[in-house]
Amino acid sequence: MLLLLVALLVVLPPSRRPGPAWAEGETRAGAVVVRWDDDAGDAGRWVAQRWEGLLAEARGRLGVDPDLSGAEVFVVRGPERLRTAARVGAPEWAGGVTVAGQRVVVRVDGAQGELVRLIATLRHEAVHLLWARHAGAAARRLPLWFEEGLAEEIGGAPSVLAGARLDVALGTGQLLDFETLERLWPTDAYAADLAYQQSRRWIGLLIARQGWSVVPALLARVREEAEASTPTQALDRALRLVTGHPLSDWHADWRIALEERRDRWWLWFFVDLDGLVWTFIALVCAGSFFVLRRRRRRAIDALPDGPLPEEGELPPQG
Secondary structure (H helix, E strand, C coil): CCHHHHHHHHHCCCCCCCCCCCCCCEECCCCCEEEEEEHHHHHHHHHHHHHHHHHHHHHHHHHHCCCCCCCCCEECCHHHHHHHHHHCCCCCCEEEEEEEECEEEEEHHHHCCCCCHHHHHHHHHHHHHHHHHHHHHHHHHHHHHHHHHHHHHHHHHCCCCCCCCCCHHHHHHCCHHHHHHHHCCCCCCHHHHHHHHHHHHHHHHHHHHCCCHHHHHHHHHHCCCCCCCCCCHHHHHHHHHCCCCCHHHHHHHHHHEEEEEEEEHHHHHHHCCHHHHHHHHHHHHHHHHHHHHHHHHHHHHHHCCCEEECCCCCCCCC
């Protein structure tokens, strides 16, 4: 039996950590462990070197500093790998996911791996991680759209490039109801893009009028709010205490600020740049067709009206 065990140890490869969610390389960035797959090695090491700095930025903006011991950051390539590592469902457009204040997974393939987008994604997910750890069970007292708006504002770059435009949605009556974004986020890329834009513009208006100090003050109030039965009620109470105005007033001001941009009708043409380019090409082709057709008709009309020459007979010389 001993010889058999020795033989098996020689033949079998060394054991590895089970499960597809484990990455191939890892290092520590402060209290957080950064892991990456083999095909994302360079990006993983880059993230590990810069994670603490980006996290510090988010900490300073939110005004919170929770203990992140045991938290993990995974660097992967592709939407399927992101879903596997996060162990949650995620749409194709997702560049990053934060799970329960414990695990952050970011993609570094395609457009998601571009430097500006990657930095923005890391800042964005850092906001979710910090708030989840700071608030604990009270994290869901904050409406999801408010949290996502903060993450977008701090991240700096849009999370989805689906072509949605807030001004166009206003003009066409396609704005999303904030109540529908209280706990759930759209999976459709266009709707998600619009939701991010609405939320970020709302946060931007609040900060422009109250200053950044309003953010940590509101987060502290929401975290302490125990009487509200819904996230919307919790935010409403916090806004009344911190700003002196209810949520309905801020929604109205946000809508008025959007209406002031309604005269920028020319922005509608840029809802879909690819579509705009192909439309322009189609118009040029159509115009060229009609110009050539008109020239051909003129050339035909300029031909003599006499009878065709008989076979073997030369045409009359002009």
